[in-house]
Amino acid sequence: MTIYIYTDADTHVLWDIVDFPLSDEGEIDLFYDNVHSALKKEGYRGEVYFKAFGNPSQMVMHDYILTLRLSGSRFVRLNHLLLEMLCLSRQSGKGNFMLIVKGMAEKDIELVRIIKEMQQRGFNVLLVVHAEEATDAYPPEFARWKDLLQEESSGTTIPEGEDGGKLTQTYEKLLMMLLQVACNKWTRRLLNLDWSSIVRHEEIDAETVVYWDMEDFPVTDIVSFNENIRSALGNAGYHGQVSIRAYYGDHKNPPDEELARFTFVSRGSKRGRMHSMLVDMYLLEPDNRSFTPTNLMVITKDMTPADDEDDTGFVYHLQTKNYSCYNVLLAVPDDYQLEKMPFDLTFTAWLWSDLCAGGYPLDDSLVQAPRPPPPPPPPRNCSICVE
Incomplete structure (x- = not known):
C-alpha cells in the first residue's frame, strides 16, 4: 500500500x-x-x-x-x-x-x-x-x-514530489469550503435561502445507507426484511439506491443468504457496534468529496446510554451529520416516546414493526416525508419481527 x-x-x-x-x-x-x-x-x-x-x-x-x-x-x-x-x-x-x-x-x-x-x-x-x-x-x-x-524523530524519509x-491545497480547501456552504442545511437557514425544494428533491433521489443493529432489532426472515425496508423507504418518498450494513454479535453467524448491496459486520458488544456504525458513517466523508446528499438510516436502541463508560456520543454525531449534507432517518421501538427522543435532531422515523412490514413513517416525525404519501392501508402485523 x-x-x-x-x-x-x-x-x-x-x-x-x-x-x-x-x-x-x-x-x-x-x-x-x-x-x-x-x-x-x-x-x-x-x-x-x-x-x-x-x-x-x-x-x-x-x-x-x-x-x-x-x-x-x-x-x-x-x-x-x-x-x-x-x-x-x-x-x-x-x-x-x-x-x-x-x-x-x-x-x-x-x-x-x-x-x-x-x-x-x-x-x-x-x-x-x-x-x-x-x-x-x-x-x-x-x-x-x-x-x-x-x-x-521517526527516521522516515520524505519522498520527493509528494x-x-x-x-493546489489552498485551492482545494477553498473549493471544499464553498461546497460545504452550498450543502450545509444550517448555513442555508442562516442565509435565509429558500432551497427547500432542491434539498427535498436531492434527498428523494439520494442513496440511503442503512446501519442496522441486528442484536437490538432481530428478524426471522432477512430476505423479506430486505424487501420491506425498501418498500418503507419508498412509501416515505425515498427512491434512491439502498445499501444495508448489518451489525451482529461475535457469538452469531451471518445469514447464509447472499443479498445485493448488503454487508454483514461482526462486532461483539453493544458499544462496539455503535462505534463501528459511527466509523462507517464518517468513512463516507473522505469518499464524498462533492458533498453529495445522502440519507443515513439508523436502526439501533439506546442511542443515549446512561453509563458514561460506554458513551459513544452517538446522538451528537448524528446531529452533526444532520446539519451537513446527510439526512438522518431513524427506526424506533414500538413503545417509543417522542419526548424521550433526541429533541434537537430532525428526522423521519418509523416504528420498528411498521418498518419491518414495509409501512409508513410516524405522523409526528419531526420531518415529514418529502412527498406526502397516500393514505396508509390498514395496519399490518409484522410477521418477521422478533419480539
Missing part, C-alpha cells in the same frame, strides 16, 4: 493526555515546541494544530492546544479522538494526522482498521508509540516516534 506524505499540508495532532501525561505543567511548552521541531526534521512544513483528549480532572493549559474533557474510559477517549480525525479528513483535504494514543488492541475500538482506511484514501497517519509499549502490535508501515519530549503544492 502506498503511504502518502504531504510536506506542505497541515498536520493535526490528536493527543490522549491520560495515557500520555506530562509530569508537570511546565513541560507543555517544551512538548509543543518539540512536536513542531520533530515534524520539521521529517520535512513537514505546514501548520500544526493540536487537540487533546482528557478527563474532567486532567487538561492542559496552552493557548494553542484545545482540550476536550471526557468522562469515562479509554474507549470513550479513543472513540472521540478517532471520529474527530475522520471528521477533519473531510475538512482538511489530503493531509497529515499524528495520533498520540495507546491501545492498539483496545477492545471494541477499530484503531488499526481506521488508520488503514485513512491511508487507502490518501491520508498520512503518524503514530506516537509509548516507550514501554510493545511495538509488535503495530503494523510495520506506520511511522513512529518513541518520545516527543526528547525530540526523537507534497501536493501549497497553491
